[in-house]
Ligand SMILES: Cc1ncc(C[n+]2csc(CCOP(=O)(O)OP(=O)(O)O)c2C)c(N)n1
């Protein structure tokens with residue numbers, strides 16, 4: 001996977017011949033939503049421009065198939081829209097809300113963290129709030145601080161919200177279907193740099209009932225010397241690093257949790273018990289970030305298995321800057337992951 | 348810049364600077380998020396900023412170049428920022444240019460977020476006993492954010508020296524204002540807030556200047572906030588790469604007919620204020636100024652990686 005190409009808004013190049021049969025992540029999310037809207041008439045969509053000019057093309061064609069009642073362009077009123085999704089969910093619907101950039105969820109956080117997320121608990125389990133909020137995220141595209149963050153740690157921190165992060169087309173489709181069918185609020189983080197990427201899929205990709213359950217990590221590459229836990233683009237950066245390090249005789253296991261809430265603790269802990277070393281990598285801000293949660297989990301549950309102090313990579317805590325050299329300086333990548341791994345395995 | 352000729356010059360400078368930015372993006376000299384241009388909306392910023400004095404503060408939107416130019420910011424340093432260079436106003440950290448010394452605060456990232464902040468600046472101006480005012484630009488789309496309603500009520504209650512300038516360009520990205528706002532105008536909302544409201548032709552820089560000047564005079568005299576809606580038309584896409592499939596060719600062609608620069612130039616010529624030669628000279632000067640700004644930006648160094656870690660804390 002290429003480093004940061006900053007071509008998000010440019011026309012895509014020709015699809016490589018070997019990738020022609022592979023679905024893109026954008027297409028996979030679209031397909032999952034289309035199938036679920038066909039299957040369940042209570043599923044509907046709200047978002048800015050999702051019918052008229054779909055941002056990043058994820059909702060392309062849905063308005064034509066399902067009409068403007070079910071694919072609703074909203075005014076620029078995020079508090080009202082997220083709140084309306086909560087209310088519609090209480091009223092028996094299954095709303096999907098798109099934010100053009102996930103960072104903008106900040107405007108409507110109360111409706112999520114204090115309404116959607118708490119209502120079931122505070123009513124003693126009387127109500128259900130099944131909604132999905134789709135949040136394009138991530139940096140490396142030269143889009144500046146409010147369009148480039150990876151803020152899932154904020155929401156993994158809050159009780160009552162599930163958090164999904166698909167890194168491949170199969171996962172994008174299967175996790176989206178699980179999200180829509182889930183009876184709880186789900187945040188679905190989509191990395192902008194992955195939208196166009198295409199990934200090979202097994203035949204079950206076509207099965208409209210192939211759902212990827214939340215809380216099951218994927219081992220993307222097996223290895224013996226060190227475990228990397230990574231999500232979204234960092235999965236692919238970690239795989240690139242692992243490939244490079246294999247040539248140096250270092251064997252890296254790459255674990256992709258796929259959902260942060262619920263988190264597949266068993267797979268992560270099991271992997272580190274085997275390898276004895278842990279590196280958690282993410283674009284998230286390091287302080288109180290998801291990387292720290294993974295380190296805490298492993299040190300609590302597998303301290304005795306650790307052969308080296310666990311490490312984490314992430315944004316050290318500065319807003320993602322606009323100018324490319326500045327943005328490069330704050331985001332992890334394959335090179336930095338490889339360097340960290342080398343330092344950890346070399347005595 | 349308050350003379351008619353000055354207003355025309357400002358509008359042309361905005362148009363040319365932004366065109367150069369879009370050209371640089373098209374050449375792939377600038378990457379990342381595509382330019383947000385004010386093409387067709389230049390009269391709003393030119394007129395509004397002509398009603399302001401030094402010490403007044405303007406809060407901009409994601410279409411910030413127009414007010415930056417209208418407040419006299421240096422095109423070379425604006426361009427350098429848009430090129431992500433360390434010589435830019437924000438040292439390459441954000442394409443929403445700020446120049447505190449000239450009272451321009453760039454707050455483009457989150458739609459409508461600048462409105463409460465501008466109310467707070469107006470509060471400071473009032474509490475500190477100055478007669479300075481704040482003016483905040485926001486779009487028709489932004490007008491539907493809760494932040495705008497809350498701020499308007501607050502500003503009304505506290506009699507803040509604030510001008511709420513709604514730049515209604517007819518669209519919120521692909522959504523026409525007619526399907527986003529049920530009421531006939533945004534200016535009409537003023538009555539509900541207990542504020543004076545004015546609806547002006549945003550393609551007429553003199554009308555905008557006069558409406559904003561009246562609001563500024565009221566604010567300076569302790570009369571509080573005014574809501575001004577300037578009706579204009581976005582001539583290009585939402586961002587420079589936007590193919591505008593949601594707009595008909597006819598609609599766009601009609602909008603170009605009402606181009607404020609074309610209209611104002613014809614008006615000044617008819618009034619005998621602008622000769623062909625003077626017009627050509629002005630264009631040539633602006634062309635040279637912008638070419639120099641582009642050259643400056645190109646020659647400027649990119650920031651050093653370590654600069655990513657500077658400026659977070661005061
Ligand atoms: C809170 C928030 N919601 C959505 C966006 C995405 N967005 C960026 S510009 C824009 C259009 C806003 O329309 P308007 O206020 O009319 O300004 P215009 O673009 O027409 O100048 C939108 C929706 C955003 N930046 N922030």
Ligand SMILES: [Mg+2]
Pocket residue numbers: 486487488514515516517518519520
């Ligand atoms: Mg608008």
